[in-house]
Amino acid sequence: MKIKLATWNINSVRLRLDQVLRFLEEEQPHILGLQEIKCQEEQFPFAPFREAGYEFIEVAGQKGYHGAATLSKLPMERLPTTFCPLGHARHVSTRVIAKGKDCDQDFEFHNFYIPAGGDVADPEINDKFQHKLDFLAAMNAYFSERFSKGDDQQVLVGDFNIAPHENDVWSHKQLLKVVSHTPLEVELLAKLQATHDFTDTARLLHDDTEKLYSWWSYRARDVMASNRGRRLDHIWVSPTLKSCVESQGKSGYKIHVPCRIWEKPSDHVPITQIMELRD
Amino acid sequence: MKIKLATWNINSVRLRLDQVLRFLEEEQPHILGLQEIKCQEEQFPFAPFREAGYEFIEVAGQKGYHGAATLSKLPMERLPTTFCPLGHARHVSTRVIAKGKDCDQDFEFHNFYIPAGGDVADPEINDKFQHKLDFLAAMNAYFSERFSKGDDQQVLVGDFNIAPHENDVWSHKQLLKVVSHTPLEVELLAKLQATHDFTDTARLLHDDTEKLYSWWSYRARDVMASNRGRRLDHIWVSPTLKSCVESQGKSGYKIHVPCRIWEKPSDHVPITQIMELRD
DNA sequence: GACTTATCCG
């Protein structure tokens, strides 16, 4: 069966509930990871998502900031995690049960909101950057443990707050010292990826020379016109799932750019990836 | 010529600019007094009102609270006033020049935002109620001075924050101790009216037994369904203008109730009064 | 630039 995966930093799920519902209606992903829901679990709008067909919902919320939630049409169960070094709500892990006529599998869906990291790309003088690096190290350790348990079928999605490739930013040179594209964080993300042999589905299916962005700042009038974006949002898969993504070709991966010009948009747009699971 | 007068407590003119423009487009009053514009003069949206045909604009603004503005299609000049005992921006006075083929007159247009008066109807323990009473006294003195100067053709509009008659509130009995309908403030308003022989156009044209409301609280879900309103907004005219209003009959006065159920409405609705000026 | 929480005010 074909599974459609999605991720979106929504920058307040309460304020943009209608936009998420529109996206779900139009794209019908099986599973969506939301980041920056900016609410506590008790404030999360469960009912409208359930009415839209997303029966399975897992939320990690906190007051005012951060927070992640995973919505799914497919049954899933929560995988407990105590994760962020500072105790923020930045990770929702679930095991998704994908049963179809030619399919009886499950996979893990890890929904992450990696810390932005503040302004200065120096962990010595910027605690937030240090936190980002610590978080990446914690991710690495976390997946080492999961693999050691034999959990080898994994999807990682989320706002990683890192644009790793030269063509994941509008200007490699001008962003080399800007947090999100500095060598140190990019290397740490590359190390996490290499250690577990995760596949970045965007770059699996798109040539490295192609510019890909999923985020455009609020802080300029003409960011969309000048297209000064960054690819901060990612979908990664573990080795056993690589071929399931590769088989879909270029069109299996999609950045939903028009969402950035909807009324009162998030600064991020959703991305989707189709993955073919067979038994 | 027939002059259409209007007043509206807009509760933030910046937030409800589109609603004011819609009202002006639909009703085409010659002159509109706005209260609670909640902005400074430099933040006031002059341009869109001028584009809508309201070339003459006078604003008394302050930061965050209160504030009044008068918009007019007819030429008008500002009458300087230092008014509120606490220095709030609660009054815009202008002399309006009404020149038509059968008309060459002018009249004063006084746009007021009388203090709400706080919660407790006791000036001894509630400074805000004292301020309301002081403001009414200041209004009385102000008009005594104007009449002594021979300025006898006057229109007063605004949010008076007082519902004087029994049928200006949904329950006379239940509101007798609620600020806006207490005997003390009602008497002071009646005294202001009697001293200068002002005519309350709503009650000139509508029987005292008729319920009339221009305001419904935000603080209850069903205020419109249960119709628990109050008539806090008024249009008064001086003796020489009484017949100009009376000649228009009941339909000359209108409370624009549907505005209360527009999207994100003010808690007040606009009211309009037609007045026939002849030379 | 645009979210959150909070406090003030009506």
Next chain:
DNA sequence: CGGATAAGTC
């Protein structure tokens, strides 16, 4: 309830 301000975050 729903404006405005102010501070904090991204």
